[in-house]
Amino acid sequence: MNLELSHFSAAVLFAVFASVVxxxxxxNTSREMIRYGLYCFAMFxxxxxxxxWVMWILRR
Amino acid sequence: xxxxxTKTVEQQKAAAAPITTMSVVVPALAxxxxxxxxxxxxxxxxxxxxMVSVVAMFVLGLxxxxxxxxxxxxxxxDMLGFVGDVGAGGLYILARANDWGQAAIAHxxxxxxxxxLIVAGLLNFIAVADAYHIxxxxxx
Numbered sequence: 001m002n003l004e005l006s007h008f009s010a011a012v013l014f015a016v017f018a019s020v021v022x023x024x025x026x027x028n029t030s031r032e033m034i035r036y037g038l039y040c041f042a043m044f045x046x047x048x049x050x051x052x053w054v055m056w057i058l059r060r
Numbered sequence: 061x062x063x064x065x066t067k068t069v070e071q072q073k074a075a076a077a078p079i080t081t082m083s084v085v086v087p088a089l090a091x092x093x094x095x096x097x098x099x100x101x102x103x104x105x106x107x108x109x110x111m112v113s114v115v116a117m118f119v120l121g122l123x124x125x126x127x128x129x130x131x132x133x134x135x136x137x138d139m140l141g142f143v144g145d146v147g148a149g150g151l152y153i154l155a156r157a158n159d160w161g162q163a164a165i166a167h168x169x170x171x172x173x174x175x176x177l178i179v180a181g182l183l184n185f186i187a188v189a190d191a192y193h194i195x196x197x198x199x200x
Contacts, residue, residue, distance in 0.1 A: 002166075003123035003173075010172045013120065014179070017113040021183040024106050025190040028200055 008048070015044030082195040090191040091149040094184045097191025110187045117180035118151045121161075126173025128152070128161025141174070147181025147188075 005013070023037025082101070090097025095111025098104075122128075129141040146152050155161055161177065193199040 001123045002125060003120065004167060004169055005124065005172065007169070007172075010124075010169060010176075014117075014172075014176065017117045018179065018183060020109050020113045021186060024110060025186050 008052075011048045012045060015041050015048070019044060078196070080195070083192065086195040087188050087192045090188040091147070091184065093150055094148065094180075094187060097188060098194070101191065101194050103194065114148065114180050114184045114187065115151065117176050117183070118148050118155075121173045121176030121180060122155065124173025124176065125163060125166060125170040126161055126175070126177045127165065127170075128155045128177060130156070141178055144178030144181045147183075147185040148177070149184060152181065 019037045019041035022040045023033045023035075027033045027036045086097045086100060089100060093111075094114035095107040095109075098107030098110060127141075129138060129145045131142055132138050148155075165171070190199065
């Protein structure tokens with residue numbers, strides 16, 4: 001088996017799994033877990049997009 | 061003073077975190093089988109989500125030709141890589157037993173695979189700590 005993901009899809013998958021674990025382990029109630037998981041996911045993906053644009057600017 | 065309720069430091073620590081069967085079994089099981097620490101305590105949804113997340117990350121890491129670190133005393137990053145990998149418990153043992161993750165890296169994104177494997181182990185360490193906190197009653 002040889003899986004070749006793009007940089008973005010690899011980062012998004014990473015964000016999904018890490019956010020699920022962070023949400024479950026770092027909060028006490030179901031509602032808080034979901035909210036924190038979504039927050040982590042948004043921060044991960046937002047960070048990827050911001051970092052991508054920063055690299056694009058630096059390259060120019 | 062004979063009836064003084066003061067306790068020694070050791071007694072206070074023992075009262076704060078009593079050693080029960082669950083407080084020993086749960087972390088060991090949670091490490092060996094990701095998510096099982098929650099499942100054994102009837103946290104079904106949390107257990108399944110943790111299991112799926114950690115196992116999926118580990119399997120995707122292997123599928124991306126990621127490197128599985130062996131115990132080593134060389135470069136600090138290699139040692140830390142081993143510490144991360146070993147957090148995946150039974151998955152790591154299975155990978156080592158079958159000699160998975162030892163092939164030469166053939167493409168650029170294989171490095172993502174290595175990171176997936178390490179982070180799967182690190183996330184499982186967090187899940188182990190969470191399962192332990194549930195076992196000692198610190199978390200609902």
